[in-house]
Structure formats: structure tokens, C-alpha cells
Amino acid sequence: MAERVIALKKKIKLYALSTCGWCKKTKKFLDDNYVEYEYEYVDLLTGAERERVMTEVDRWNPRRSFPTIVIDDSQVIIGYNEDRLREALEL
Amino acid sequence: MSPHSPEAQALYERLKREAEAAGYYLNPDVDFVLDLMEGLLTNEKRYGYWACPCRLAEGVREKDLDIICPCDYRDADLDEYGACYCALYVSEDIARGERKPQPVPERRGTVPGPSATEHEEELVGFTKSGIPVWRCKVCGYLCARPQPPLKCPICKADRDRFERFA
Numbered sequence: 031m032a033e034r035v036i037a038l039k040k041k042i043k044l045y046a047l048s049t050c051g052w053c054k055k056t057k058k059f060l061d062d063n064y065v066e067y068e069y070e071y072v073d074l075l076t077g078a079e080r081e082r083v084m085t086e087v088d089r090w091n092p093r094r095s096f097p098t099i100v101i102d103d104s105q106v107i108i109g110y111n112e113d114r115l116r117e118a119l120e121l
Numbered sequence: 122m123s124p125h126s127p128e129a130q131a132l133y134e135r136l137k138r139e140a141e142a143a144g145y146y147l148n149p150d151v152d153f154v155l156d157l158m159e160g161l162l163t164n165e166k167r168y169g170y171w172a173c174p175c176r177l178a179e180g181v182r183e184k185d186l187d188i189i190c191p192c193d194y195r196d197a198d199l200d201e202y203g204a205c206y207c208a209l210y211v212s213e214d215i216a217r218g219e220r221k222p223q224p225v226p227e228r229r230g231t232v233p234g235p236s237a238t239e240h241e242e243e244l245v246g247f248t249k250s251g252i253p254v255w256r257c258k259v260c261g262y263l264c265a266r267p268q269p270p271l272k273c274p275i276c277k278a279d280r281d282r283f284e285r286f287a
């Protein structure tokens with residue numbers, strides 16, 4: 031499993047809400063597959079911090095919905111989509 | 122052991138009872154639903170109302186009115202996808218486990234689909250809003266909305282028992 035993390039050097043950013051069921055499923059999917067990723071619970075942010083992160087989300091997903099997963103700053107997956115995640119992350 | 126709070130459990134039981142009494146169904150994945158119950162309770166504490174757990178609330182009631190659970194989009198999404206955006210409410214076949222709920226695209230902020238405009242040319246009667254009125258042929262229940270409900274909330278008759286009334 032450690033090799034997988036090393037082999038798979040994709041930069042993954044997950045924008046999520048701490049209260050959302052699909053976001054939780056997405057996180058669990060990444061964890062279960064030993065994928066390294068950064069995440070941001072946008073609902074826990076306030077003020078300028080939230081604004082800044084939402085501008086990032088907006089760039090990839092103007093609907094501003096969650097989860098939004100950005101891969102290698104070049105690809106976005108909106109919503110919990112296991113097939114697309116598998117494909118993008120070569121799982 | 123379930124990691125969920127007794128409050129979440131109690132809310133689940135209440136919403137399940139209320140849903141079933143009104144012709145709706147909760148997602149049969151109880152763990153998933155209990156997570157959403159925790160989300161609703163968190164949002165109730167944060168904002169004072171049940172902001173949708175899967176959407177980013179502003180925290181100002183007037184701005185979040187359309188996403189207070191059950192949100193304005195639930196029935197349209199049940200119609201089109203068999204689940205609400207959070208997959209808390211699902212269609213009958215999903216509730217029975219015959220089909221799995223699929224993620225639903227965000228409807229909020231989109232222009233209403235054909236279901237809302239379908240009846241445009243037939244507008245008659247007393248609804249200045251342009252929304253059709255549907256009548257349950259079984260019990261006479263009337264409702265004004267783009268489409269009849271999946272089940273009559275009063276007598277539980279199926280949607281196909283409704284007729285266009287106005």
C-alpha cells in the first residue's frame with residue numbers, strides 16, 4: 031500500500047463539507063484506496079478564508095457544489111463518482 | 122456499535138415516520154442517513170434551522186430558505202433522479218433496495234426544467250403564478266406544483282391517480 035502512495039504522485043485536493051454524506055463517502059473511498067490528498071471543509075471556514083477557498087472552487091465548478099475534487103490542477107470531478115475517481119486515479 | 126448520537130437516532134426515527142406518513146421514503150442505508158441526521162443537527166446548532174447538509178449555507182435564513190430541509194428541489198430531483206440531492210429522500214424502488222441512489226447534480230441556481238414550463242400554454246383558472254393545480258382522483262387533495270407528487274400525501278395514492286385540475 032505504501033508503494034501505491036509513492037507510485038501515484040498526483041496532487042489531489044478535495045473540497046468538501048463536514049456535514050455532507052457524499053463528501054464523507056468520497057473521503058472514505060480515497061482513504062480505503064490509500065490515496066494521499068489534501069482537503070478543506072469549507073463549511074468550517076469563515077470570512078475571507080471561506081471567500082478565498084470558494085474562489086478556488088468556483089474556478090473548477092461554478093455551481094460551487096460539494097464534493098469537488100481537483101486532480102493535478104488540471105482535472106475536476108464533481109460529486110461522488112467512483113468510476114471517474116478510479117479512472118482518474120488509476121485505481 | 123453505531124458512532125451516532127441518540128439525537129441523530131431520534132431524528133432519524135421521526136423523519137422516517139413523517140416521510141412514510143406523507144408518501145416519501147428515506148434512503149435504506151441507515152448509516153448514511155444517520156450521518157445526514159448529524160449534519161442536520163449540526164446545522165441546526167450553527168444556524169438555527171435545518172440547512173441542507175450537502176450544501177454550503179450562508180447562515181442567513183432569508184438566503185437559505187430554498188435549502189432548508191426538505192428543500193425546494195427535493196421533489197424535482199426525486200422525479201428526475203430518484204433521490205434528493207443529499208440522497209436522504211429516495212424513490213420507492215431505491216427504498217426497496219432494487220436500485221442504488223446515484224449522485225444528483227446540483228439543481229439550485231439552474232433555470233427550472235421542462236416540468237415547470239410543460240403546461241405553459243394551458244394556463245387557466247386561478248393560479249396567477251402559472252403553476253398547474255393537480256387533483257388526486259382518489260381523495261380530492263389539491264396541490265399547485267409543476268408535477269403531481271409521487272404519492273398523494275393524504276391518501277397515498279400513486280402519482281398516476283392525479284388529474285390536472287387547473
Ligand code: SF4
Pocket residue numbers: 172173174175188189190191192193194195205206207208209210
Ligand atoms: S437535498 Fe435532501 S437532505 Fe438536502 S435539504 Fe433537500 S431534501 Fe433535505
